[in-house]
Every structure is written in structure tokens, then in C-alpha cells.
Amino acid sequence: MSKSKHLLSSSLGKKLIMSFTGLFLCIFLIIHLIGNLQLFYNDQGKAFNDYAHFMTHFIPIRIVSYLLYISIVVHAIYALVVTINNRKARPVGYAVFQGSANSAWSSRNMGILGTVLLVFIVTHMSNFWWKYHNDGVPYVEYRTDLATQETTVTELIGDEYTDYIKYVDNDVEVLKAKDLYKQVQFTFTNWLLVAFYVISMAALSFHLIHGFKSAFQTLGWDHRKYAPIVRFLGIWLFGVAIPIGFASMPIYFYFFN
Structure with missing residues (x-):
């Protein structure tokens, strides 16, 4: 077996793959949130529907979307493998910065958080992606x-x-x-779905607070000069701003639209 194959099959190799796919998904979350903020435009969904068409028909973005689907699957599979291996070896998650109670809790429960998010992704895509691509709107x-x-x-x-x-x-x-905008309106009339979305965004928050900085540690980019920046982005951008941004959408449509 070559060194590269041995690395990829090792525990470190699996964590490296999780780190790269995880950071790619973090970039996607930023772009996805910026696009979805058009739901708040007071134009009866015109900008959002125009955006939805562009995102599903512009060839470069379609290619990136396939990479996104692959990244989700690979990230989930490797997360499951790493979690099982860690539990067999010792009841400890992957490395975290010390001194953060939230990180310690999320580290111990990454499997549960990841499971909630996986169910959320399937639910989200069935409500919107599947219906949009199969004449369900x-x-x-x-x-x-x-x-x-x-x-x-x-x-x-x-x-x-x-x-x-x-x-x-x-x-x-x-x-x-x-009219994907109307599908969004219809979906978020269901308070159970709204509650599930909000709970899922809370899970996303804890998942990202731990996962973002852990990815940088795994990649060896944890120099003390940059660690505060990574910690700040992990908590305030990925742990707070992005989950709140996504959670605000179902809440807005349920109560105000």
C-alpha cells in the first residue's frame, strides 16, 4: 500500500477528509445564506425565484452542487467511521480547544448533532430541492x-x-x-416543521462551533497567532450568525408572512 493510501485509510487521513469537506460545506453555508436572504425582499418572491433558477441552471454552479452532494455524503460517512473508531478506542471526541464548555459538550455529542443535521438535510431537500426539480411547485x-x-x-x-x-x-x-417562494411559504405554515428547522439550526450551531476550529487543528493551522481568529469565526460567524440567519426564515414565514 502506498503512503498516500495508508494516510487516507488512517485515523488522521479520515479526519483530514472530514476537515476539507467540512470547510467546503462551511463556504457553501455562507453562499446559501446570502442567496436565501432574498426571501426577505418585499417583492412577492421575484428576486428569490430568479435566484433559484440561476442557481439550478448556471453550469459552473451545477457542477459545484454535485461536489456539494458528494461532500455531504463523504463527510457523513467518515464522521460515522471516526466516531465508531473513537468509541472503540476511548470515549473521547476529536481534539478541541481547551476552556470552552460549549466545545466540550459539542465534542462529546458530535454524533447526535450530525444525525440531527443529516435528517434535516434529507427533510430540507425533499421539501424544496426535490419538488423544484420534479415539478412539485x-x-x-x-x-x-x-x-x-x-x-x-x-x-x-x-x-x-x-x-x-x-x-x-x-x-x-x-x-x-x-414559484419556489410559494413553496417556502406553504412549507413554513406547518409549526412542526418550523420547530424542527429551528432545533436543527441549534444543532448546526454546536456542530460548527466545534467542527470549524477542529478542522483547522487537524490541518495543523492552529498557530497561537491565528487561533483567536479561528475561534472568533467559529463562534460568532458559524456558531451564531449563520444558524440565526437560517432559523429566522421559517420563523419569519410562520409568524409574519
Whole structure:
């Protein structure tokens, strides 16, 4: 067996793979949150539906999305393997910075947190990704007067349209697209789903607080000069801002939309 194969099959190799895939998923979370913030635009979903089409049809992004799916699967599998191996060897999770009660708790419960997140991902994709790609959402037409910027919205019934169309006609911008925004509205009328999403974002918070800095430790990027920056980003960006941003969406639609 070559040195590279031996490394990848070793405990350290598995943790390296988890670190790289985990950091890639962290980057995705930032981009995904920025895009989804368009749900808060007061335009009856026009910007969000336009964004949803772009994200699912722009070729480079589609290629990256396949890497994302692979990363999720690989990260989950290797996390399971590492957790099982650690429990066989000793009841200790992977290394953490000392002095943080939250990190110690999340370290001991990464398996549970990861399981909650895996169930969340399956639920989330079945509610949105699957329905969007399999004609499970309606179509909508936006007509925007370019002079006044006033927009009228019409739901397109049945199979009247089956594709994305955008053009300008007599100073009126016309957009016909899948109405993923309406699917979001409908999904978050269910308080059980809203509660599950919020709980999942709490799990994501603890998972990221521990996982982000652990990834840097595993990669050897834990120099004391940069450790405070890593700790700050792990807690305040990935542990607080991102989970709150995602949790605010189901709460907003359930109570205010």
C-alpha cells in the first residue's frame, strides 16, 4: 500500500477528509445564506425565484452542487467511521480547544448533532430541492413596469408554462418561473416543521462551533497567532450568525408572512 493510501485509510487521513469537506460545506453555508436572504425582499418572491433558477441552471454552479452532494455524503460517512473508531478506542471526541464548555459538550455529542443535521438535510431537500426539480411547485408570472417599478403577480395554473422565461415587452419586464417562494411559504405554515428547522439550526450551531476550529487543528493551522481568529469565526460567524440567519426564515414565514 502506498503512503498516500495508508494516510487516507488512517485515523488522521479520515479526519483530514472530514476537515476539507467540512470547510467546503462551511463556504457553501455562507453562499446559501446570502442567496436565501432574498426571501426577505418585499417583492412577492421575484428576486428569490430568479435566484433559484440561476442557481439550478448556471453550469459552473451545477457542477459545484454535485461536489456539494458528494461532500455531504463523504463527510457523513467518515464522521460515522471516526466516531465508531473513537468509541472503540476511548470515549473521547476529536481534539478541541481547551476552556470552552460549549466545545466540550459539542465534542462529546458530535454524533447526535450530525444525525440531527443529516435528517434535516434529507427533510430540507425533499421539501424544496426535490419538488423544484420534479415539478412539485407552481409557476408564477411577474410583470414589472420599468417606469414605475410596480409589479403585478399572477399564478400560472396547470401546465400552461413549463420553463423559465424572461423578457421585456413595451417597457414591461416579464418573468415567468417556478414559484419556489410559494413553496417556502406553504412549507413554513406547518409549526412542526418550523420547530424542527429551528432545533436543527441549534444543532448546526454546536456542530460548527466545534467542527470549524477542529478542522483547522487537524490541518495543523492552529498557530497561537491565528487561533483567536479561528475561534472568533467559529463562534460568532458559524456558531451564531449563520444558524440565526437560517432559523429566522421559517420563523419569519410562520409568524409574519
